[in-house]
Amino acid sequence: MTVRHNLCRADVLAGRMEHRKQARIESRRKRKSVSGERKTKLNTSLVGGMEDYCVENYLSEDEVLRSTDDDSDGDDEEGRKDRGILDGHSLDGSYRPPKFATTGLPSRSGEEVDETTATATATGPGTGVRKIYYASRTHSQLTQFVGECRKICPDIRIVHLASRKQLCLNDAVRYNSVPGQKKQRHLAGEAIVTERCLDLMKKHKPSSGEKGEIKKRKSSTDASGNTGCPYLPPQSLSSSSMPPPPSLALHSLAYPSDIDALRSLSESSSCCGYYASRTALPAAEIVVLPYTTLLSRSSRSGLGLSLQGNVVVLDEGHNVPEAVRSCSEAHLTANIIDQACTEVAMYAERYIERLAGRNVVYINTIRRVLNAMAKFLRIEEGGAIDEGSKKSASQIFTVTDWLFECRLESINWFQVQKYFERSGLCRKILGFTNSLARSQNRQSKSSGSNLNDQEETFISCHTSALSKVREFLVCLTNTETEGKILVEWPSCSETDESCRKNSIGSSLRYVTLDPAIRFTQLLEESHAVIVAGGTLRPFVHIAMELLGHDNKEALWLAHSADSSDGCAGNDRSAMMKPTTGVLTKDQEANTMDTGAIVVTSTAGRLHFHPSLTTFSCGHVVPPSNVHIVTVSHGPTKSTLDFRHFSRAKNDTVDELGRTVLNICNVTPAGTVIFFPSYGYEATVVGRWKETGLWECLGRRKRVHREPPNAREVEGVLKAYSSDVAAVAPQTKKERGYLGALLLCVIGGKMSEGINFADDMARCVIVVGLPYPDMGDPQLKEKMKILDAVSKSERSGSKGPGIGGRAYYHNVCMRAVNQSIGRAIRHSKDYAAIVLIDVRYKSDRRVWLGLPEWLRKDRESPPSHANFGKLLVDLKQFFKARTL
Ligand code: SF4
Known part of the structure; x- marks a missing residue:
């Protein structure tokens, strides 16, 4: 009876469902024909082609599922075309075939790459090979790594991913011409090169005549031409299936090639190295790339990098928390918000009659949000600034508080x-605004106005202001503990009406306080993550940053590794020695290859438990090759105290000058001196120039200064190294000076990733201690959180974490140790390390924060009877090594 009843019921239900389905299909057809009529009417009144930018009828998740069912039954040609628009294939007015994502080529809409299609790139040659992703902060570090791989294993397949600016061959894209001077040109910025390249991608119209004729293509195309880039293999764009890797990609895989090698290869073959490297990706065994590309999920998706089952190596690991933070932050200025407001308003005005009800609701919500943000940033309305204050004011809010404020x-x-x-x-708004801009440009050109695309007037046409706002809004969905909103208002005098009204200089920034949440996502995806570096100690600091304060198990492991060295056999461990923290999944998760990467709890939620292994080994250099000196008083016995209240005093700066001059008298070849900040370095140089000390220094050594502009670093380094090489100790009499002196800044462009081996730095002088600015609201918040955690631990049993002060101190000592580490680069290298500040002697914590190989097991710094004795010891150290 029950079986029959159920069968009947099933029949009735099936009949009802079929009826409802037919009704839905019918109503959908009617809607389409009505909307088609409306469209035709409206299109006649719109600018040609603008109809592509109107958002389609927005459906909620359930409706999408239902409509997909419907489509499977009764879709027609028109419906399929419409779906193409919704899928984002022609959002900026051009068709974007899926192969762009699979080959790593850009989408036609630039930034807006479909995440799901892009991550599908794990197919192709080499899939199934466990890849190693090696990431570091700078390209010079990555180049060094490729060089080492070449020595150890020359037939390994390496792909070095670099930016367009580094690999682009098209001069019309790479250079900006100087108006009025035909022969003069200068290198364009990264953003401009990317924009121009993407423009060429759009313009590329493959034709059979293009094949192979590089010369012809070269002469017939340029940045403003409309046949695309001459250096791009035509088949990459013309073929409908995934193209075979171009020969350049295969060549680059045949021998480990760094950027320089890839560039010269691409120059000799007249083929774009940037896209060749992306084409070679699937077959690579090692992928070498900068942090930003690896740590940002959207960049990974854009390139089609899949971490699934692969190993990630993060070199210079102390930088990783900061890199994760900067990848997950979002910044909005008042200008961007205003621009987004204008874009959305214009869009709504244009399409309001065509938009379905639900679209209107959402677009109005977005407009409301933009207006609320703009209002909040206006000084008069925000009300959070001290009136008439000369200093810019900033305030930090939790996401909830900020939402209530707005x-x-x-x-x-x-x-x-x-x-x-x-x-x-x-994307639709971007297409719409670009289209408007083009038509306005045409009008202005015809009316004779001169709109140049020089750097100053550069406006991105591949990223809309709204997409930046969207990035910020995404952050609002993060957990409350992950980050906060920092609001900054500019300093406006009461008389500066325009500043107060227009909120010029105001900004909103989502700051990430707990990078562990983002880092865990990376950890979950990959098979293992190896964090390596020379300044990872204390492990507990890095473990807390990357795995979170609440991961007690990992923190205790790191804590015990710190207290017991955590190293196999060798006990010469310290912050500075090469140390490696290996973060792997737990025992169950080790079966990653079979897909068993997570444990499912009873509640059905996925839990991930990473385990931590540490490894460390001693420094390669023998202790006798390092001479450490701490200087608390100069030649005239004045105290060298570089705390904020005394470091700018003339007495302190003059005594520092005398100290440096005396040290330069006894050190051969290159000497590098690190200052705590750019500002202080400028103050010191200014004073030395006034007193004539600068001239005296110039007579002893050729003096160079770290340039403020990153582009000039290479030139300064070249000049410095040629001065060091040209002035060997034996030529002292002929030249009258002894080596070169380089003034750098701790945490600047030369304090990390640059090798000052051998004569490049026989002496490294560190002036003061670079404690971060306590007024920084982000740092204050971080310290507050750590203090709260350690306080709650103290109230119970003692926990493994560190408090705010310890965090602050570690940040400073890491920076010092990085600077010191520039000097000793191999086992036969030798150098003197001179630390100038009274605190290196008086504060035991500072001394213990230095690497153990440098402290040489001493509990306190070595003492000298006076400054003269210190110089004698220094002289003897160098004499013993040059004999
Ligand atoms: S395709 Fe390559 S060579 Fe051509 S503009 Fe783009 S990056 Fe430069």
């Missing part, structure tokens, strides 16, 4: 995100 607390941000994602609103 009266946006009732908005469901997850739904807004979903709308952005499904409707492709950012």
Whole structure:
């Protein structure tokens, strides 16, 4: 009876469902024909082609599922075309075939790469090979790594991913011409090169005549031409299936090639190295790339990098927390918000009659959000600034508090995100504004006005202001502990009406306080993550940053590794020695290859438990090759105290000058001196020039200064090294000076990633201690959180974490140790390390924060009877090594 009843019921239900389905299909057809008529009417009144930028009828998740069912039954040609627009294939007015994502080539809409299609690139030659992703901070570090791989294993397949600026061959793209001077040109910035390249991608119209004729292509194309880039293999764009890797990609895989090698290869073959490296990606065994590309999920997706089952090596690991933080931050200025407001308003005005009800609701919500943000940033309305204050004011809010301040607390941000994602609103608005700009340009050209695309007037046409706002809004969906909102208002005098009204200089910044949440996502995806570096100690600091304060198990492991060295056999461990922390998944998760990477709890939520292994080994250099000196008083016995209250005093700066001059008298070849900040270095140089000390120094050594501009670093380093090489100790009499002196800044461009081996730095002088600015709201918040955690631990049993003060101190000592580490680069190298500040002697914590190989097991710094004795010891150290 029950069986029959159920069968009947099933029949009835099936009949009802079929009926409902037919009704839905019918109503959908009617809607389409009505909307088609409306479209035709409206299109006649719109600018040609602008109809592509109108957002389609937005459907909620359930409706999307239902409509997919419908489509499978009764879709027609028109419906498929419409779906193409919704899928984002022609959002900026051009068709974007899926192969762009699979080959690593850019989408036609630039930034807006479909995440799901892009991550599908793990197919192709080499798939199934466990890849090693090696990431570091700078390209020079990556080049060094490729060089070492070449020595050890010359037939390993390496791909070095670099930016367009580094690999682009097209001079019309790479250079900006100087107006009025035909022969003069200068290198364009990264953003401009990318924009121009993407423009060429759009213009590329493959034709059979293009094949192979590089010369012809060269002469017929340029940045403003409309046949695309001459250096791009035509088949990459013309073939409908995944193209075979171009010969350049295969060549680059045949022998480990760094950027320079790849560039010269691409120059000799007249083929774009940037895209060749991306084509070679699937077959690579080692992928070498900068942090930003690896740590940002969107960059990984854009390139199609899949970490699934692969190993990630993060070199210079002390930088990783900061890199994770900067990848997950979002910054909005008042200008961007205003621009987004204008874009959305214009868009709504244009399309309001065509938009379906739900679209109107969401677009109005977005406009409301933008207006609330703009209002909040206006000084008069924000009310958080001290009136007439000369200093810019900043305030930090939790996300919830900020939402209440802006009266946006009732908005469901997850739904807004979903709308952005499904409707492709950012891309549509970008296409719309670009189209408007083009038509305005045409008008202005015809009216004779001169609009040059020089750097000053550069406006991105591949990223809309709204997409930046969207990035910020995504952060609002993060957990409350992950980050906060920092609001900065400019300093405006009461008389500066325009500043007060227009909120010029105001900004909103989402700052990440706990990078562990983001880092865990990376850890979950990959098979293992190896964090390596020379300044990882104390392990507990890095473990707390990357695995979170609440991961007690990992923190205790790191804590015990710190106290017991955690190293196999060798006990010469310290912050500075090469140390490696290996973060791997737990025992169950080790079966990653079979997909068993997580443990499912009873509640059905996925839990991930990373385990931590540490490894460390001693320094390669023998202790006798390092001479450490701490200087607390100069030649005239004045105290050298570089705390804020005394470091700018003339007495201190003069005594420092005398100290440096005396040291330069006894040190051969190159000497590098590190100052705590750019500002202080400028103060010191200014004073030395006034007193004539600068001239005296110039007579002893050729003096160079770290340039403020990163582009000039290479030139300064070249000049410095040639002065060091040209002035060997034996030529002292002929030249009258002894080596070269380089003034650098701790944490600057030369304090990391640069090798000052051998004569390049026989002496490293560190002036003061670079404690970070206590007024920095982000640092204050971080310290507050750590203090709260350690306080709660103290109230119970003692925990493994560190407090705010210890964190602050570690940040400073890491920076010092990085600077010191520039000098000793191999086992036969030798150098003197001179630490100038009374605190290196008086504060035991500072001394213990130095690397153990440098302290040589001493509990306190070596003492000298006076400054003269110190110089004699220094002289003897160098004499013993040059004999
Ligand atoms: S395709 Fe390559 S060579 Fe051509 S503009 Fe782009 S980066 Fe430069």
